[in-house]
Amino acid sequence: MLNALTVDVEEYFHPTEVQSGVDIRQWDTLPSRVGDEVSRILDLFESHKTKATFFILGWVAQRHPATIRAIVSAGHEIGCHSYFHRLVYSLSPDEFRRDTRQAVAAIEDACGVTPRAYRAPSYSITNESLWALEILAEEGFTEDSSIYPIAHDRYGIPGAHRHVNVVETRSGPIKEIPIATVKLSNGHVAPIGGGGYLRLLPYRYTAAGIRRVNGDEGQPVCIYFHPWEIDPDAPRLARGVIARTRTYLGLKRMTGKLDRLMDDFLFSSIAEAYPTPLLSSRSVSAAGPTA
Ligand SMILES: [Zn+2]
Numbered sequence: 001m002l003n004a005l006t007v008d009v010e011e012y013f014h015p016t017e018v019q020s021g022v023d024i025r026q027w028d029t030l031p032s033r034v035g036d037e038v039s040r041i042l043d044l045f046e047s048h049k050t051k052a053t054f055f056i057l058g059w060v061a062q063r064h065p066a067t068i069r070a071i072v073s074a075g076h077e078i079g080c081h082s083y084f085h086r087l088v089y090s091l092s093p094d095e096f097r098r099d100t101r102q103a104v105a106a107i108e109d110a111c112g113v114t115p116r117a118y119r120a121p122s123y124s125i126t127n128e129s130l131w132a133l134e135i136l137a138e139e140g141f142t143e144d145s146s147i148y149p150i151a152h153d154r155y156g157i158p159g160a161h162r163h164v165n166v167v168e169t170r171s172g173p174i175k176e177i178p179i180a181t182v183k184l185s186n187g188h189v190a191p192i193g194g195g196g197y198l199r200l201l202p203y204r205y206t207a208a209g210i211r212r213v214n215g216d217e218g219q220p221v222c223i224y225f226h227p228w229e230i231d232p233d234a235p236r237l238a239r240g241v242i243a244r245t246r247t248y249l250g251l252k253r254m255t256g257k258l259d260r261l262m263d264d265f266l267f268s269s270i271a272e273a274y275p276t277p278l279l280s281s282r283s284v285s286a287a288g289p290t291a
Helices: 024-029 034-047 058-063 065-073 093-111 131-138 196-200 203-215 241-248 251-264
Strands: 002-009 053-056 077-080 165-169 172-176 181-183 189-191 222-225 266-268
Touching: 002 034, 002 065, 034 065, 034 251, 053 058, 053 065, 053 093, 058 065, 058 093, 065 077, 065 093, 077 093, 093 131, 131 165, 131 172, 181 203, 196 203, 196 222, 196 251, 203 251, 222 251
Parallel strands: 002 053, 002 222, 002 266, 053 077
Antiparallel strands: 165 172, 181 189
């Protein structure tokens, strides 16, 4: 079974846990690391002959076009990760539309590709910001991978679909690819999608979760990580114990875990792991903003 591997391309100073301590006006003064990190990721993927989807922050595309072009040249899919990495539910619909257009323009300018898949910063499409899916469809996006069907203090829609589904919005359909989860025997849904969970928990937890979804449920999973997660030497800017644990624990082992994942499972881009057209039996509209 082909699973989706995704990378949210941003600098170490962009995660939500870091932004409270770093002002946006400082961004251009901080040393950049994303170019070297992405090079290492491209080498890692090449050594496993694996393709992936890279969701690009517009701010990064504008400043590092050569890095974005290298991703395209290596044959990977390009998606959009917003321009300023602001939480969608903190924006008005108009602000969200402007940010999205600015990001698409920056990505197009950098590499000539128009992204058609979107991932919100920190999975911030929640019940409060489902209107964003309608705007994305209106702006020409065909895929979104921003919904984490779990309960979390900052993101997630508990009870949302755990597998790919089509959301019917007033502006047309958009394919939603949720982040990977497993259903536990007590009915709870636990995240296995990557990033912090992949870094913080033992490898066997993620591996067992993917096996269960692929085998018992017959469904692919969507896994994600960030370039700064394979870079133990990046400056550590997050403040507070919880934020620092979430952001920095397990960085040294991350590359080894990704290596094992690609040894043990088959991965590719979202476009290849979730090819269109979807079977109509999977098409549902329960999460649509018109509901
Ligand atoms: Zn991000």
